Every structure is written in structure tokens, then in C-alpha cells.
Amino acid sequence: MGILPSQTADALRRTAALYERVQSVIPAMEWATFADDVDAILRLKKERNAVILAHNYMRPEIFHGVADIQGDSLALAREAAKVEAEVIVVAGVHFMAETAKLLNPSRTVLIPNLQAGCSLAESITPEDVRAMRQRYPNTPVVTYVNTSAAVKAESDICCTSGNAKKIVESLGVPQVIMLPDTYLAQNVAKETQVKIIPWQGKCEVHERFTAADITLFREQNPGVIVLAHPECPPEVVAASDYAGSTAGMIAWVGEHKPARAVLLTECSMSDNVAVNHPQTSFVRPCQLCPHMKRITLANIRAALENNQHEVTIPEAIIPPARRAVERMIAVQ
Ligand code: 13P
Numbered sequence: 018m019g020i021l022p023s024q025t026a027d028a029l030r031r032t033a034a035l036y037e038r039v040q041s042v043i044p045a046m047e048w049a050t051f052a053d054d055v056d057a058i059l060r061l062k063k064e065r066n067a068v069i070l071a072h073n074y075m076r077p078e079i080f081h082g083v084a085d086i087q088g089d090s091l092a093l094a095r096e097a098a099k100v101e102a103e104v105i106v107v108a109g110v111h112f113m114a115e116t117a118k119l120l121n122p123s124r125t126v127l128i129p130n131l132q133a134g135c136s137l138a139e140s141i142t143p144e145d146v147r148a149m150r151q152r153y154p155n156t157p158v159v160t161y162v163n164t165s166a167a168v169k170a171e172s173d174i175c176c177t178s179g180n181a182k183k184i185v186e187s188l189g190v191p192q193v194i195m196l197p198d199t200y201l202a203q204n205v206a207k208e209t210q211v212k213i214i215p216w217q218g219k220c221e222v223h224e225r226f227t228a229a230d231i232t233l234f235r236e237q238n239p240g241v242i243v244l245a246h247p248e249c250p251p252e253v254v255a256a257s258d259y260a261g262s263t264a265g266m267i268a269w270v271g272e273h274k275p276a277r278a279v280l281l282t283e284c285s286m287s288d289n290v291a292v293n294h295p296q297t298s299f300v301r302p303c304q305l306c307p308h309m310k311r312i313t314l315a316n317i318r319a320a321l322e323n324n325q326h327e328v329t330i331p332e333a334i335i336p337p338a339r340r341a342v343e344r345m346i347a348v349q
């Protein structure tokens with residue numbers, strides 16, 4: 018590996034056991050560039066009494082290297098509520114950090130890059146929700162967690178990709194407005210008797226997958242199992258073997274142990290899942306989420322060193338937004 022600065026050599030030694038876990042997905046030369054930051058973050062977490070919540074789309078050096086709690090949006094929300102440490106660093110996108118703050122308001126919640134947004138969260142405003150309510154009176158609003166706190170505050174209840182059908186049916190009504198992901202709404206509509214009125218938001222990552230891609234994967238990889246996220250278009254979900262949240266996909270792989278699989282979702286998922294499921298070889302169509310990829314080891318380290326960027330939510334919207342998220346959690 019050539020001559021390394023002594024600080025890096027020490028960091029490599031201290032992180033050697035961690036590297037052993039991820040060596041199948043991170044080349045040694047790359048780890049050498051991560052070791053200083055991983056080592057510093059592990060130290061800073063202790064000094065600052067901080068925990069790192071990481072979404073399943075984080076790069077493997079974050080997901081396996083420094084995270085304390087990993088999961089899909091639902092798991093991260095549930096776990097955020099229970100955190101006792103003083104500082105929560107959210108290695109994910111802004112709406113996830115807001116959800117953590119809503120559920121655990123006395124903690125300092127940091128997001129390492131304020132630009133880590135989401136095309137779904139961008140697709141709708143509180144005014145849009147109010148207009149939908151006027152258009153469909155007496156119809157409850159079920160809002161995907163991939164939204165701003167201000168939009169959640171206008172909603173009756175939240176949902177994630179992991180519980181959307183259950184939440185819709187928990188309301189015991191014939192129709193609901195479901196915001197903002199039009200494909201998630203269409204996919205849930207196929208599974209329930211409840212009439213779903215959608216919004217027109219889309220995930221810029223999942224909307225790119227097509228049914229023709231699946232035909233090609235199956236032709237080129239006989240026997241491959243196709244797992245899709247429900248933010249994919251309905252024809253993609255229909256052509257897949259399984260559709261579910263990122264945690265649902267991971268659980269499916271763990272349970273069925275397919276020899277070959279393709280995860281129709283963000284790139285880093287396959288790397289992260291492969292570490293714990295070496296029995297499965299993953300075909301890797303790469304669709305990057307530019308927002309998730311704005312979170313790096315360097316900015317997580319800077320977040321802990323400089324207490325940046327603290328997530329705050331206007332006082333007036335905290336109670337109604339929190340109620341919508343808590344109502345969702347209570348349904349589980
Ligand atoms: P999950 O809740 O399934 O992890 O999805 C979050 C997300 O942003 C998917 O694009």
C-alpha cells in the first residue's frame with residue numbers, strides 16, 4: 018500500500034476489524050482513504066455522546082463503518098424516538114432528520130449536508146395539501162414520510178413504503194388522499210379496496226426503472242430474482258418477484274437466500290446487503306440518489322466537529338407534524 022502518514026497507519030490499525038467486514042465491497046486502497054475519517058468519527062461519537070442513524074442507501078463505509086442504527090425510513094423513525102444520546106446525526110436525507118427531530122425534540126439533530134433533499138419532498142407544499150382537502154372534503158390525507166415537516170403538519174397520518182397499505186386500511190374509510198408519490202399510491206391501490214386519490218410526485222431514482230429493464234435482467238441472468246421498491250412504476254412492480262421497502266427487500270433476501278438477485282432501488286443497497294448476505298450474488302443496475310450521496314464520511318466528521326447543520330422546525334408546525342408521525346407509529 019506504499020508509505021502512509023503515521024496517523025493513517027494508526028487509523029488503519031484501529032479500524033482493521035471493521036474493514037474485515039466490508040472488504041468484499043470496499044477495495045483496500047479505498048479504505049485507506051476512509052480510515053482517518055472513520056477513526057475520527059468513532060472517537061467524536063464518544064466525545065459528543067452522539068449516535069449515527071444511517072439509511073440503507075448510505076455508502077458502505079458509512080453504513081457498516083460508523084452507523085449505530087441502520088434501516089429504512091420506518092425503522093429510523095422508530096429508533097430516533099428512543100435515542101438517549103445527546104446528539105443524533107442523520108446519515109440520510111433532510112426529511113429523515115426532520116422526522117427524528119419531531120420524534121425526539123430535546124436532542125440535537127444534525128444533518129451533515131443541508132442539500133440532501135428528495136424529489137418527492139420537493140413535489141408538494143402545504144398549500145397543495147390544503148387545496149387537495151378542499152377538492153376532496155372529508156377525505157383523510159395519508160402522507161408519505163418523504164415530505165417536509167410543514168406538509169406532514171397538514172396531514173392526518175403518515176406512512177412509509179413499509180406500512181402504506183396497513184396505514185390506509187387502518188383509517189376504516191372508503192377513500193383517502195395519498196401524497197405525494199403517485200407510483201406508491203398506484204401500487205397500494207392495487208392491493209386494497211380503499212379508493213386512493215394520488216398526487217403527482219415521483220422519486221427521481223425509482224421512476225427510471227422500466228419493465229423492459231426487468232426483461233433484460235432476466236434474459237441476461239437466468240433465474241435472477243427481481244426485488245423492487247414500491248416507488249417504482251406499477252408495471253415494474255408487476256414484473257418483479259417481490260416489492261417492498263428497503264428493509265422489506267433485505268428481509269426477503271435473508272429469508273429466501275436467492276443465488277442471484279437484482280434490487281431495483283438505489284445503488285448502495287446491493288453493497289450494503291451483500292456484506293451480510295454473501296450467499297447471494299447481486300446484479301447491480303446502478304441508479305444513484307444524488308441527495309443520499311451528498312452524505313459523506315468527511316461531512317459526518319465535520320458535523321460532529323462543528324455541530325453542523327442543526328435541524329430545527331418552526332414551533333407552530335411541530336405538534337401537528339409530530340401527531341401525524343406518531344399516529345403512524347401507533348398503528349404498528
Ligand atoms: P424506505 O423507507 O423503503 O427505506 O425508502 C426510503 C426512500 O427514500 C426510498 O427511496
Ligand code: SF4
Binds near residue numbers: 163248283307308
Ligand atoms: Fe427521495 Fe428517491 Fe432519493 Fe429516496 S431515492 S431520497 S425517494 S429521491
